[in-house]
Amino acid sequence: xxxxxxLQRALNEAMNSSNETSDYTFDTVKTSVYLIDFIVTAVxxxxxxxxxxxxxxxxxxxxxxxxxxxxxxxxxxxxxxxLTNSFRLFKVNSxxxxxxxxLPIQIIFAxxxxxxxxxxxxxxxxxxxxxxxxxxxxxxANKKITAIIWILAVQNPLWSIIYQSQYVxxxxxIEKDPSCPHPMDGFASRQIGIAFVLLCFLMIVISYCLIxxxxxxxxxxxxxxxxxxxxxxxxxxxxxFFILPVLITIGLGKKPNLVILKLVxxxxxxxxxxxxxxxxxxxxxxxxxKLANTKFCCCVxxxxxxxxxxxxxxxxxxxxxxxxxxxxxxxxx
Numbered sequence: 001x002x003x004x005x006x007l008q009r010a011l012n013e014a015m016n017s018s019n020e021t022s023d024y025t026f027d028t029v030k031t032s033v034y035l036i037d038f039i040v041t042a043v044x045x046x047x048x049x050x051x052x053x054x055x056x057x058x059x060x061x062x063x064x065x066x067x068x069x070x071x072x073x074x075x076x077x078x079x080x081x082x083l084t085n086s087f088r089l090f091k092v093n094s095x096x097x098x099x100x101x102x103l104p105i106q107i108i109f110a111x112x113x114x115x116x117x118x119x120x121x122x123x124x125x126x127x128x129x130x131x132x133x134x135x136x137x138x139x140x141a142n143k144k145i146t147a148i149i150w151i152l153a154v155q156n157p158l159w160s161i162i163y164q165s166q167y168v169x170x171x172x173x174i175e176k177d178p179s180c181p182h183p184m185d186g187f188a189s190r191q192i193g194i195a196f197v198l199l200c201f202l203m204i205v206i207s208y209c210l211i212x213x214x215x216x217x218x219x220x221x222x223x224x225x226x227x228x229x230x231x232x233x234x235x236x237x238x239x240x241f242f243i244l245p246v247l248i249t250i251g252l253g254k255k256p257n258l259v260i261l262k263l264v265x266x267x268x269x270x271x272x273x274x275x276x277x278x279x280x281x282x283x284x285x286x287x288x289x290k291l292a293n294t295k296f297c298c299c300v301x302x303x304x305x306x307x308x309x310x311x312x313x314x315x316x317x318x319x320x321x322x323x324x325x326x327x328x329x330x331x332x333x
Contacts, residue, residue, distance in 0.1 A: 022259040027089040030266050034085060037274045038078035044277035045071035051290050058290065062123050062138050065145060067280055070116035073109045074273055080106035084180060091178040100173065103182035104157035110246075111153040111196065113273070117239070118200040119145065120280065121207035129214045156196065160189045193250045201243050208232065238279050241272035 049068045052058045059065070084102050087094060127134045141148075164183035165173070184193075212232060245265045281287060 024089070026259050026262060027085055029263055031082060031085040031089050033266060033270045034078050034081040037270045038075065038082055040274050041071070041078055041277060042075045044281070045075050047291070048277060048281045048287065051287065055290055058286065062141070062145070063120065063127075064287075066116050066120045066123060069146065069149070070113060070120065070280065071277055073112040073116060074276060077106060077109040077113060077273075078270075080109065087180040088178070092180070093176045093178050094180065095174050096177045096181060097173045099177075099180040100161065100183055103180075104161055104184060107157050107184060107193075108150075108153045111156070112149050114197060114200045114243075114246075115149045115152055117242075118203050119149070121204045125207035125210050129210050156189060156192050157184060160184045160186065163188070190250050194247060197243060197246055197250070201239070204239060208235065234279060238272055238275060241268050245269035245272075 045068075048071060052064050052068055059068075080102055084099065084106060086092070087099065123138060126137055130137070161183050164186065183189075245268050248261075248265050249269075282291070
């Protein structure tokens with residue numbers, strides 16, 4: 001009986017030690033990945049946003065307003081992700097209320113990223129499919145975009161905090177906890193998050209389907225137009241690698257013994273989001289041409305000189321070909 005007790009105790013200690021090692025590995029990798037993503041995204045965002053702000057014709061267009069906001073939200077998301085994961089990694093004995101504030105704010109930025117991607121798709125769809133009505137539909141909404149994004153993004157985190165705070169005491173909230181918990185791991189919060197992501201994804205898919213239909217009708221998606229097909233493929237892969245890991249993360253919650261899956265999931269999501277400045281920013285021909293006149297051009301793309309002295313970039317975006325003939329309001333890579 002005594003031997004059985006000691007054996008069970010030893011097994012429990014071994015399992016706890018294994019779980020602690022797995023958690024430490026996961027927190028270390030996640031913190032490092034988020035830090036790298038923050039540095040890369042912040043640098044690219046600074047270059048792109050600075051260029052847009054210096055050009056009056058760019059900063060008045062809806063697609064660049066959305067692009068700049070998307071880059072800002074991405075940088076803030078990775079900055080907060082680095083901070084909160086560092087708390088767990090280094091076992092910072094901080095009050096629970098600090099993590100209850102930081103983690104929901106990070107989730108707000110994540111939802112802002114999703115909303116800006118959705119609005120960028122809808123903006124491109126309107127500009128291509130209904131170019132004559134585009135300005136009347138979108139022009140008046142430029143100043144309201146930020147307010148609309150934030151109103152939609154704060155709903156789930158705000159109500160989750162209010163709901164969870166009803167079942168805990170003030171002493172619990174201000175108590176120090178090195179695990180850095182957050183109030184959004186409940187079943188209802190996860191289901192709302194999944195519904196939100198799926199709704200945005202559905203709107204993005206519908207937008208791209210309408211863009212493809214219009215481009216095909218206008219003759220831009222013929223077999224000889226490789227760039228058009230590549231653009232649809234690149235955007236589709238990037239969105240899939242961004243959205244699927246989010247759904248997996250929300251669905252898994254805090255389930256143990258899934259460290260490898262979580263690590264792979266985090267890596268895929270981080271790489272996909274880190275490529276956003278390139279896919280949605282540096283692939284735009286107008287923005288690249290403006291960057292060519294700045295000191296950052298040597299760091300962000302390769303260029304070549306033609307005999308006339310005009311810089312011609314090697315890669316051309318697909319949807320931009322459609323946009324050239326239909327509207328000047330969509331990114332024209």
